[in-house]
Amino acid sequence: MTTDRAVIDGDITPAPTPPADGAAGLPRDAVSGLGVFAQGLAAAAPSVAVASVPGSLFLVAGKGTFWAAIVGGVIVYLIAAVISLQARRTVSSGSLGTYAGNGLGPVAAFVTGWGLIIGYIGFAAGGVLGAVLYFNSFLQQIGLHTDHVVFKVFLLVLATAVACYIPLRGVSISAKTGLVFEVASAAAVTIVLVASYLHYGARLDSAQFSLSHLGDSTTMIAAVTAVGSYAGFESAASLGHEARDAHRNVPRAILRLVVVLSLLYLFATYPEVLGFQGPHALDADSTPLPVVARNADVEWATYPVNLLLGTAMIVFSSAVINSGARSLFTLARERALPAPLGRVHTRFRTPHIAIVLVTVIGFALGLVGTVTDVGRFQWDVYVGIVSSYGYLFAYLLVAVATPLWLRRIKVLTPGSLVASVLATLGILYVIYKNLVPVPTGAYRYLPYVFVALLLIGLARYLWLRAARPEVAARVGSIQTLSAAEQERLAELGLLDAVRGSHLADDAVDTLVGRSEDR
Numbered sequence: 001m002t003t004d005r006a007v008i009d010g011d012i013t014p015a016p017t018p019p020a021d022g023a024a025g026l027p028r029d030a031v032s033g034l035g036v037f038a039q040g041l042a043a044a045a046p047s048v049a050v051a052s053v054p055g056s057l058f059l060v061a062g063k064g065t066f067w068a069a070i071v072g073g074v075i076v077y078l079i080a081a082v083i084s085l086q087a088r089r090t091v092s093s094g095s096l097g098t099y100a101g102n103g104l105g106p107v108a109a110f111v112t113g114w115g116l117i118i119g120y121i122g123f124a125a126g127g128v129l130g131a132v133l134y135f136n137s138f139l140q141q142i143g144l145h146t147d148h149v150v151f152k153v154f155l156l157v158l159a160t161a162v163a164c165y166i167p168l169r170g171v172s173i174s175a176k177t178g179l180v181f182e183v184a185s186a187a188a189v190t191i192v193l194v195a196s197y198l199h200y201g202a203r204l205d206s207a208q209f210s211l212s213h214l215g216d217s218t219t220m221i222a223a224v225t226a227v228g229s230y231a232g233f234e235s236a237a238s239l240g241h242e243a244r245d246a247h248r249n250v251p252r253a254i255l256r257l258v259v260v261l262s263l264l265y266l267f268a269t270y271p272e273v274l275g276f277q278g279p280h281a282l283d284a285d286s287t288p289l290p291v292v293a294r295n296a297d298v299e300w301a302t303y304p305v306n307l308l309l310g311t312a313m314i315v316f317s318s319a320v321i322n323s324g325a326r327s328l329f330t331l332a333r334e335r336a337l338p339a340p341l342g343r344v345h346t347r348f349r350t351p352h353i354a355i356v357l358v359t360v361i362g363f364a365l366g367l368v369g370t371v372t373d374v375g376r377f378q379w380d381v382y383v384g385i386v387s388s389y390g391y392l393f394a395y396l397l398v399a400v401a402t403p404l405w406l407r408r409i410k411v412l413t414p415g416s417l418v419a420s421v422l423a424t425l426g427i428l429y430v431i432y433k434n435l436v437p438v439p440t441g442a443y444r445y446l447p448y449v450f451v452a453l454l455l456i457g458l459a460r461y462l463w464l465r466a467a468r469p470e471v472a473a474r475v476g477s478i479q480t481l482s483a484a485e486q487e488r489l490a491e492l493g494l495l496d497a498v499r500g501s502h503l504a505d506d507a508v509d510t511l512v513g514r515s516e517d518r
Contacts, residue, residue, distance in 0.1 A: 036246075037253040044232035044257060045127075045316035046264050047185035050193075051309050052130060053229040053265070054272040055288030056381045060443070061222035063205075064213035069269045071219070072226025073262040075430065076233070078423035079395045080258040082402045083234060084251035085416050089409075091246045092479035095327060096234055096394045101476025103401025103408070107461055109476025110336060112397045113327050114457030115390040117358075118450065119231055120324030122387025124163070124362030126380050127317025129369050131159040133376055134310035137287045141303060152370045156363065159314050164359040166318035167325065170348050177315055185312040188305045189268070192293045196271035199296040208273055220433030221443055225381070227395075227430070228388025229265060232320060233257040234395075247482035286377055317362065325354035334478060335471045336464060382442060389450035392427055399423040410492060 057065040083099065092098040096116060101109025132155045139146040146152075166177055213219045233254060271292070276282045278295025289309065290302040329351035332342030345352040369379030403420040406412040431447075438444050465472035481489070 036249045037256065040233050040253050040257045041179060041182055044230055044261055045182070045312065045319065046261055047182055047189050047309065047312050048127070048130065048316045049229040049261075050186075050189050050264065050268040050272075051134075051287075051289040051305075052126075052377075052380070053225060054269045055276065055282055055286070055291075055377070056225050056384060057222040057269070058273055058276050058282060058288075059378070059381055060225065061213070061216070061218045063207045063210075063273060064216055064219035065222060065273050066208040066266075066269050067211075067213040068219050068222035068226045069229075069265050071214075071223040071426075071430065072229065073258075073265065075223075075227055075395075075423065075426040076230040077258050077262065078419055078426060079399060080233065080254050081419045082399050082416075082423050084254055085402055085406065085419075086398075087251040087254065088247055088482070089411075089485045090479045090481050091250055092330070095323070095330075096398050097327065097330070098476045098479050099405075100394070100397040100401045103404035104397060106473055106475040106477075107458075107465075108397050108401060110331070110461040110464075110472075111454065111457055112394045113331055113476070114460075115393040115397075115454060117324050117327050117390075117457075118453050119228070119387040119390030119394070120320045120327065121358055121361050122365065122383045122390070123228075123231065123320040124317045124324065124358055125365035125369075126384055126387070127313045127320065128156060128159040128163055128362060129366040129376055129380050129383075131163075131310045131313035131317070132156050132366070132370065133287045134306045134313060135159070137290060138303065138306035138310065141306065149371055153367065156366055156370055159310075159317070160359060160363040160366070163314045163317035163321060163362075164355060166315070167322040167355050168345070168348060168350055168352055170350055177318075181308065181312045181315045185308040188301065188308045189289065191301045192289055192296065192298060192305060193268055193271050195296040195298040195301065196275045196292050199298075200271070200274045205270070205274055208270060217433050217437055217439060220430050221385075221439055223430050224388045224392060224434060225385055226265075227392055228384055230258060230261055231388060231391040232316075232323065233261065234391075246480070247484075283375070283377075288377070321355055321358045321362070324358040325351045328354040328357065330478065331475065334475055335468070336461070336475045382446065385443070385446050386450050386453070389447060390453075392431065393450075393454065396424065396427045396431075399427065409489070411488075 054065060054069075057068050061068050083096070086099045086102065090098075090102070095113075097109045097113030100112035132152055135155055136146055136152060146155075166173065272288065275292030275295045276288070278291075280291050280294045282288060282291050287306070289305055290299075293299055293302045293305065328337060328341045329344075331337040332339060332354070341351070341354045341357065343353050344350065365383055369376045369383070372379070374382075399420050403412055403417050406416055434447055461472065461475070464475075
């Protein structure tokens with residue numbers, strides 16, 4: 001049984017016929033609860049975030065890094081709570097695009113999905129670029145002279161190929177691979193973090209905790225990256241049609257991921273900021289964690305750290321490619337994007353064309369950072385901030401849309417309203433502080449780079465609404481209600497309206513294969 005936003009509004013305009021090419025859909029019940037958690041963990045990539053995000057924050061905010069991490073964590077937890085309010089009732093591979101559309105309509109569904117795609121592509125680029133940084137660092141450690149642009153491009157091609165191959169083989173393989181390398185990488189990273197704590201001793205770096213940082217615009221610019229460091233946790237929602245007991249496992253995974261990640265990031269940020277202030281300085285082309293290791297006199301630990309984090313970066317890239325491809329896939333199945341993006345591989349049952357497209361664009365972005373003199377790490381910071389705006393924008397629309405949708409289906413509570421309002425205000429404050437006062441350097445242009453990319457997507461939707469209004473009206477509509485929600489709607493007399501929709505099980509069957517097809 002499915003429902004869509006338009007049905008709740010009483011509109012039963014027939015849905016467009018789903019595409020026949022690549023007729024097989026994504027497999028049902030293919031991912032366990034642990035697999036859903038693992039996908040979110042791999043996409044959020046805590047070991048990758050711990051290794052790179054504090055350095056990114058430090059380049060922007062200096063000792064305001066710790067407060068940037070706290071602000072980001074609070075905002076993301078509120079967002080996770082809001083997302084779970086919808087995920088307990090309805091799921092979709094369209095993820096947050098569907099949830100924004102439920103309350104704000106199809107244009108919000110499209111631009112939310114588009115914003116997430118911007119974020120996923122940027123993070124895919126950051127993953128393979130980070131892999132090049134860490135593998136290159138390892139090869140130089142063992143005496144090989146690899147710091148040449150040709151060899152860096154070769155490493156980038158190799159990392160990108162592996163990052164593409166993993167999601168092509170299937171989401172279960174991708175999730176399991178991600179979980180294994182996250183555990184191994186976390187163990188190596190912990191050695192460096194503990195060493196930094198011990199090296200600095202019992203002294204307290206009180207400057208990191210000064211409340212004055214909260215009034216500094218650089219802290220709020222860094223908070224965008226801090227929010228982005230959690231980005232990927234919501235990718236658990238993109239498995240809504242493939243997960244077992246999705247209405248239970250998806251919201252549970254989302255909330256648990258954010259709590260675990262918050263604790264881990266705060267544990268890691270403080271000692272890394274200490275480590276960046278040693279004799280070995282963090283610069284625009286550095287690998288941050290080895291800088292901390294050298295300053296903490298545990299340079300030997302950088303050997304396994306570089307190898308494991310290089311691999312974890314690839315796995316992280318594969319996870320966000322997975323999520324980005326599913327956003328493209330869903331919009332293509334709704335005919336909002338070109339039909340080939342909605343095709344499914346006949347053997348692996350994965351959206352292979354969408355996966356390749358995300359990979360190719362991510363590679364192109366990574367190539368810019370590799371061959372220019374901006375500095376690979378600095379370029380990664382720029383791309384990461386623009387990508388984080390994509391997530392921030394999507395989170396904002398979901399936070400606004402959720403109470404509107406809950407009110408429409410008669411389940412809005414004071415608690416859910418408060419969570420939504422706080423999440424909305426938190427995001428708006430961070431956005432405001434990124435614009436006022438005007439940041440210095442390249443950071444002043446990054447919000448407008450994101451807006452320009454977003455306008456490309458909006459132009460596509462406006463063309464769609466003019467040329468194919470019946471398609472535009474149904475963007476974000478394919479989703480699956482929980483059994484409990486169906487019963488509740490029946491009691492309220494709303495289920496008949498849902499059943500009156502022409503967008504029923506036959507449409508979802510093109511998106512998701514029946515279990516016997518696996």
